[in-house]
Amino acid sequence: MKRVNFFYATKLTFDDYVHDHSFALRIIPLETDTQHILSCSLNIAPYISTQQTVDAFGNNVTAGYMRDDHRFLDFEIKGSAQVDHTKHRTDYMPCYLYQSQYTKPDHALKVFYDSIKKKCTGTAADKAEYICNILSKTVEYGKGSTDTTTTAEQAFALKKGVCQDFSHILISLLRMEGIAARYIAGLAFCDGETHSWVEYWTGDHWEGIDPANNCSVNDDYIVISQGRDFRDCAIDRGVMFGKYTKQLQLVRSELT
Amino acid sequence: MTQQVQFTKAVGNANEINELLRRYGVKFGIYKNGTFNEQFFPFDPIPRVITAEDFQSMEKGLAQRVNALNEFLFDIYHEKKIVRDGIIPEDFIYISKGYLAECEGITPKNNVYSHISGIDLVQAKDGEWYILEDNLRIPSGASYPLIARDLTRIAAPQAFEENPIIDNRGYAELLKETMENVNCGGARAILTPGRYNAAYFEHSYLAELTDSVLVQNDELFVEDNVLYHHTYSGGKSRIGVLYRRIADEYLDPLTFLPESLIGIPNLMEAYRSGNVGIINAPGNGVADDKGIYYFVPKMIKYYLGEEPILKNAPTYLPFYEEDMKYVMAHLDKLVIKDVAEAGGYGVVFGRDLTKEKLEEFRQTIIAEPRRFIAQEVIDFLDLPIIEGNKTVMRKADLRVFVLSGAETKVWASGLTRFSRNPDSFVVNSSQGGGFKDTWVLSR
Numbered sequence: 265m266k267r268v269n270f271f272y273a274t275k276l277t278f279d280d281y282v283h284d285h286s287f288a289l290r291i292i293p294l295e296t297d298t299q300h301i302l303s304c305s306l307n308i309a310p311y312i313s314t315q316q317t318v319d320a321f322g323n324n325v326t327a328g329y330m331r332d333d334h335r336f337l338d339f340e341i342k343g344s345a346q347v348d349h350t351k352h353r354t355d356y357m358p359c360y361l362y363q364s365q366y367t368k369p370d371h372a373l374k375v376f377y378d379s380i381k382k383k384c385t386g387t388a389a390d391k392a393e394y395i396c397n398i399l400s401k402t403v404e405y406g407k408g409s410t411d412t413t414t415t416a417e418q419a420f421a422l423k424k425g426v427c428q429d430f431s432h433i434l435i436s437l438l439r440m441e442g443i444a445a446r447y448i449a450g451l452a453f454c455d456g457e458t459h460s461w462v463e464y465w466t467g468d469h470w471e472g473i474d475p476a477n478n479c480s481v482n483d484d485y486i487v488i489s490q491g492r493d494f495r496d497c498a499i500d501r502g503v504m505f506g507k508y509t510k511q512l513q514l515v516r517s518e519l520t
Numbered sequence: 521m522t523q524q525v526q527f528t529k530a531v532g533n534a535n536e537i538n539e540l541l542r543r544y545g546v547k548f549g550i551y552k553n554g555t556f557n558e559q560f561f562p563f564d565p566i567p568r569v570i571t572a573e574d575f576q577s578m579e580k581g582l583a584q585r586v587n588a589l590n591e592f593l594f595d596i597y598h599e600k601k602i603v604r605d606g607i608i609p610e611d612f613i614y615i616s617k618g619y620l621a622e623c624e625g626i627t628p629k630n631n632v633y634s635h636i637s638g639i640d641l642v643q644a645k646d647g648e649w650y651i652l653e654d655n656l657r658i659p660s661g662a663s664y665p666l667i668a669r670d671l672t673r674i675a676a677p678q679a680f681e682e683n684p685i686i687d688n689r690g691y692a693e694l695l696k697e698t699m700e701n702v703n704c705g706g707a708r709a710i711l712t713p714g715r716y717n718a719a720y721f722e723h724s725y726l727a728e729l730t731d732s733v734l735v736q737n738d739e740l741f742v743e744d745n746v747l748y749h750h751t752y753s754g755g756k757s758r759i760g761v762l763y764r765r766i767a768d769e770y771l772d773p774l775t776f777l778p779e780s781l782i783g784i785p786n787l788m789e790a791y792r793s794g795n796v797g798i799i800n801a802p803g804n805g806v807a808d809d810k811g812i813y814y815f816v817p818k819m820i821k822y823y824l825g826e827e828p829i830l831k832n833a834p835t836y837l838p839f840y841e842e843d844m845k846y847v848m849a850h851l852d853k854l855v856i857k858d859v860a861e862a863g864g865y866g867v868v869f870g871r872d873l874t875k876e877k878l879e880e881f882r883q884t885i886i887a888e889p890r891r892f893i894a895q896e897v898i899d900f901l902d903l904p905i906i907e908g909n910k911t912v913m914r915k916a917d918l919r920v921f922v923l924s925g926a927e928t929k930v931w932a933s934g935l936t937r938f939s940r941n942p943d944s945f946v947v948n949s950s951q952g953g954g955f956k957d958t959w960v961l962s963r
Contacts, residue, residue: 286742286785288774315745319787327774329743358600358620362614395875401881492621499773503785 265348266483267302268396270451272458273340275498281333283392289500290342290489292316292324293450299487304343310334310507321374321446321496323357323489339500347483352469356493359492360444360465362515366493367436370417376402388399388443388466392473393469393480395437399430400478427476428494434462434475435493446490447495453484458499461485486519530962537604538563540671562954563668564905568916568936574959578641578649578920581829584820586637586922587806589656590919591823594634597808608815615814615890618805619859622767622775622886625743626792626803627897629702631803633801636662636698636763637922641830642900646714650833654816656802658765661770661935662720666691666729668957669933684962689934692729700729701759701925702797703876706760707822710730710747713782724766726797732763742786761797764852768802773808810859810893811834811837815829834896837891847894851882854894869885905938905954914938918958 272291295301306313306326314328356416363369369377369444380398382392403423408416410425416436419429431447438445444465452459459482461474472481489497541563544560547955558865570578593623595602596613608794613619638659667690673680698710710732712723729733739750740759764771775788790796806812817828831858836843836854846856851870858866873881885892901915916938921931 285740286774288789290787315789315793317792319792320626325789326743327745327786329741329786331741331743351566352697357621357624358610359605359614359619359624422739496622501778503773 265346265350265409267344268483268486269518269520270468270486271342271516272451273338273490273516276337276502276511278335278388278504278506278511279365280503280507283331283333283337285322285334285337285502285504287328287337287339287500287502289328289339289497290319290449291326291328291339292488293341293343293345293488294322294324294365294490296487297353298347298349299378300346300348302346302365306341306343307339309336309338311515313432317489319340319487319496321357321491323478323491324495330331336364337502345486347398347486349481353463354469356444356465356470357509358444361438361439363436364492365495366415366432366447367439368415368417369436369440370421372484372499373420373433373436374440376420377437380437384441388464389471391441391443392434392438392462392464392471395441396473396475396478398461399446400436403430403433405430407478412498428475430475431460431462432493434473438462446470447493448487448490449494450488451486451517457515458488458517460494460497463490484519487507529896536675537668537671541667558926560594561664562940564938564954565672566904566906566911567633567672567959568903568918570960570963572884572959572963574649577829577933581649582639582920582922582930583928584824584826585651585816586634586652586924586928586936588816588820588823589637590631590653592819593656593801593804593807594627594631595823597626597722602819603823604848605822607818608812611890612809612811613806613838616806616809618768618803618809620776620803620805621803622788623803625803628791629704629794629797629802632702633657633804633922634807635702635799635801637800637924637926638662638919638920639922640917642752642833642898642917644898644900647901648831650831650900651813651816652833653810653813654808655919656733656804657767659919659921660719660722660765661895662691662931663725663921664696664955665883665933665935665957667725670953672957683959685959686932688931689962690929691921691933694925694929695726696730698925699732699763699797699799699921702799703760704796706747706758706795706796709735709740709759711735711737711762711764711766711784713737715769715803717765719765725865726763729740733759736760737782737784740784740787742790743941744792745786745793745795747784747787747790759796759912761799763799768805770803771798787859810857811839811890814893815898818944833898836894838885838894839894844885844889847885848882851878851885851894853897855897856881856892856894859891859893871897903936903938904954905956907940907941912942914940914942915944916956934958934960 301437312328314326317325319325406424410429416432419425435445446463448461463472491497636655639648710727747759769776770783772787773780773783774785805860820828825922836842838847856868903916904911906916919935935955937953
């Protein structure tokens with residue numbers, strides 16, 4: 265058990281005015297069996313009225329709409345949580361057993377799976393660790409070659425990627441192996457931005473594994489959102505109107 | 521038959537009615553090779569007649585079927601008892617493109633998922649009716665029999681004096697009731713993707729009939745999880761129920777396809793919060809999937825504890841080993857449907873294939889058994905149509921509209937579509953078919 269302070273901020277700056285801007289943020293961490301949120305405050309600037317809902321995957325959604333012209337949108341969360349990974353989460357959904365948009369394997373990924381499946385034996389945990397180990401030797405961690413639209417098959421073809429890509433490839437392989445797996449977006453001590461990792465279903469509960477760091481998940485991780493893949497977990501999704509507008513996004517996060 | 525002939529005479533001249541339809545702008549659009557063409561939907565003046573007795577059993581059977589489908593949708597997006605109890609294999613639910621995990625846990629007002637269901641039936645030569653498919657997403661076509669009836673009435677008023685035909689103008693009231701049943705407070709609106717949509721004529725026509733605002737997405741916005749319409753004076757007015765005529769995937773770019781330009785951002789948040797009714801409910805595609813069709817009679821028994829009144833066409837799922845064997849042995853006699861396709865696309869008659877093609881297709885089915893269903897070809901009743909100066913016989917089906925408001929009601933009318941090609945069984949308007957009025961007799 266550990267008490268953790270978390271902080272996360274995004275600044276969106278537009279180089280011209282935008283209006284009729286709708287957004288959905290998945291930024292308020294989940295209250296779960298393994299993490300108890302002690303405090304959490306969300307600040308959005310400019311001031312705008314927002315509404316909270318919980319989506320199909322259990323995520324906290326903050327929805328807002330700004331009709332008037334504006335050139336920036338900042339949001340940040342700050343809070344603390346009690347994390348205890350000796351406790352187990354059991355919120356299973358059958359859809360996690362099936363490939364989703366980002367994890368659908370192509371021929372190359374299927375061939376790769378076929379080449380490793382013989383040695384992939386034992387419990388779900390053994391298999392997940394085994395695949396994670398192989399991945400860390402097959403795919404190189406590196407920024408700049410992939411982005412948020414990169415799928416598992418694309419990152420696997422490049423043999424290079426960031427945490428999001430590692431997660432998608434691992435989920436794809438686990439699902440091929442018949443193990444339900446979900447994508448986690450959150451904060452971790454090892455990262456200056458947001459992090460992503462994977463939870464697999466052991467048969468009666470979820471267990472976390474961090475493929476980008478090839479390690480298991482401990483009390484240094486805070487879950488913000490979860491879903492079938494990145495698409496269900498994007499921290500911010502927005503639609504706005506304006507002239508040709510470039511968007512600059514600055515992200516900062518901290519766990520202490 | 522003598523009755524049919526009498527009707528033909530009574531209804532009179534097809535050209536006159538088709539001319540009226542043209543003037544009214546009754547069209548539908550087709551995309552072919554990337555370009556959009558609007559076509560007139562050819563009307564045939566000989567009505568299909570359904571006897572009072574036939575309609576009564578059809579009415580009971582359809583209401584039963586739609587009630588079971590509504591129960592199924594509620595179950596799938598909540599407890600999934602039908603899967604747990606082993607009636608439907610899990611794969612069929614979660615591989616279906618129509619299943620939307622984003623809709624898990626949402627409970628639409630009054631638990632209605634399929635407010636407007638378009639059920640396609642055919643009548644076999646022995647008089648038996650068979651269900652061909654369920655359309656629970658955004659079935660189109662209700663406006664055609666309405667307007668055709670209006671025009672027929674103008675062209676041949678005596679036909680309606682002489683025959684006990686049930687008036688079909690009640691559709692407007694029925695649709696209004698259905699919308700009001702799930703109205704969460706506000707105006708009624710019909711959302712159209714615009715005039716380049718295949719069914720734009722219908723969208724505007726239904727809006728007029730039901731006193732609904734006809735809107736496009738850029739006139740709508742969600743604020744504080746409430747759906748509003750920008751008024752012309754710069755204000756906003758609340759929408760309580762949205763009859764949307766765009767597909768689920770495009771409905772909300774912040775929940776579904778981010779690249780959708782025809783959706784309304786955060787509409788799903790407003791819907792989840794119970795602030796707006798959406799007709800039909802997003803996620804219904806899991807119930808009208810061609811693979812799920814096979815299980816509908818089982819659903820009726822499971823949820824309602826009743827025997828199905830209407831029959832499915834005999835169907836085989838290559839997914840099951842036993843069915844696969846049958847399909848492989850009889851491929852040349854069966855009709856094979858790709859479960860992911862709609863609108864008459866992806867339908868293959870085994871008898872039309874050359875030996876090589878048949879073999880190729882066999883391998884495709886073996887490789888992807890979940891993708892196909894196979895059905896016996898029903899020798900369905902030909903209906904007379906006028907071609908030039910002659911009366912010829914053509915294949916036809918019937919789409920009946922079932923509306924689920926406070927009660928489930930079957931509209932005593934329907935869209936009879938026929939194939940203009942004498943060798944074809946495919947009657948879809950997008951495949952160049954025509955339509956005729958459907959008279960349901962009151963006695």
